Amino acid sequence: MEITELLEIVTVSRHFDDFVALDKVSLHIEAGEFFTLLGPSGCGKTTLLRLIAGFDQPDGGDILLDGKTILAAPPERRPLHTIFQNYALFPHMTVAENIAFPLRMAGIAKKEIQARVAEALDDVRLPDKARQYPDALSGGQKQRIAIARALVNRPRLLLLDEPLSALDAKLREQMQIELINLQKDIGITFIYVTHDQGEALALSHRIAVMDCGKIVQVDVPERLYGVPNSRFVADFIGKCNLLEGRVREQQGDSVIVELDGLGPVHVCRSETKFAAGSRCALTLRPEKIRIAAAIVNSADDESHFTGHVHDLLYLGDVTVYIVTLANGLLLEALLANSASGRTNFFEVGDQVEVAWSCDAGHLVLD
């Protein structure tokens, strides 16, 4: 696939009185990408989406589509459409009339409109709903009609504002798969806004993590999860243990870190250069931690510690064990309940050993 830059956001800022909603945000979005803006509520992701759609104007910076600024164009003249959180289907129009709306606005001939509406309904697998009104549809069907309406006149870009948040968990998962396939089939660039990190990881080609009006990290899902660049990203994406410490020494990509109250551990494959003595945190995903009554066959480059099971959460497929280490630190570890007939491997109060290999953790600076 040829990679071409479609949308460019250049140092865009937006203030509401004293509140800084966006602070010099810059982003490049490529054609054909499924790009997600992820962050907690109030981080500025929806503000950015509204600026791209044209419902709001930035206080500074520029937004370029195909290399040309679109700031002067009102929303109705921008070649992009938005899927709203509540779908915003027109209640007084039938499904077919809803889908025909953007085509009518574009002044397309009636005959062609009919054909394209029928095609769009086929695409979302609801060909028999043409004459119904939106209030007769289920949540998932409304969602699909909203998508059909937004895609029927082939926009360059589709903006989706938390479109799955109104659906229940099971339907949401199904719609996620549909969205991935749809985006792959039609090849239109999606910019997706969500606060749900799981959804972002599952859907996106690339994710921009936002916090307090700034972009913290832009990366592919695997790297955001595996190599977060800050405590915020590590903590926000998935579950993460953060072990505080100080860098003792570094040799190439191998770092020795003095963890507070635990002593030195070895971290390998570090991509960053750390100054000796700088404060840092070791981010450790629960599923990367081995937990056993006694660790045998410990490899040389593994760090291991003894603790007690403080609490456990039985989740069915896995059990989360919260282990107290020697210094009182709580460590979260996951164990898949893969053995037949067994529920939990340990009970509260059991003595356990935990271990992780040197490439399991990832260091972030303070």
Add this chain to the structure above:
Amino acid sequence: MQGKSWSKYLLSLPPMAYLLIFFAAPTLIMLFASFRYPGEYGGLAPWYLQENGRITLDLTLENWQRLLCTDIYIRLFIKSIGYAVAATLICMVMGYPLALMIARSGRKSRDLLLLLVILPFWSNFLVRIYAWMIIFSPVGALTRMLNGVLDLFGVGPVTLMYSPTAMLVCLVYVHLPFMVLPLYANLEKHDLDLLDAAQDLGAGKWRRFWLITWPLSLSGVIAGSILVFIPVLGMFAIPDLLGGTDGIMIGNVIKQQFMESRDWPFGSVLSMVLTVTAVAVVLLGSRLGQRR
């Protein structure tokens, strides 16, 4: 479940009784009166005669024939409907932007604006009409200023008072809140995301209004129109005080039949026609409102 449905009927009993006694029964009495002869000094003649111990009904179709035999009452009805339609349309054209503006303004100013809309209700209806009489009077500031300006262009003086125009201005003034309030109640509930969506899909300002806001507000438009049209149709006080000889409406004639002419049966005929017209308008309105 049974207890529940019982309490539902019990609660609706007082209003039902009220409507039966003070609306349904009088309407039926009026219908009956329209077939009777007028009494010699007003009121109604007895509806039966006693001759030689025999009782005969003394009813007539004359009153209804009188309505249909000349066209003056029919024409008056049509004229009144014309005034009512005009007042309703003017109220709609003036009230819609006002209601929309209130519905789209911030919470604080919204309450204040609504208060201003209903503020006239704090003073008496007749007092407000007399206020208009002062404004329109030949020696009033408005007339004198207007005539002063007209004089500059060599146009003769005009009178504002006692004209259908003066009447219409006052009819609109009095009934504007009845248009604004239901419209506001409707417009205030609109989902503004729909307008964003329409704009996003390529609709400019006018198309957003005519394709989204207007069709979604139709039930409010109909409710407001009914609330204006029906009272205006039967209005007599405003035409009496401001309308002059041209600005006569059916309400004036009905009043005349009961008061000056002392012809209750014919007044009843005209009242029945007015009631039927009003009911027809409401039914038509609700039919229109039910359609998508």
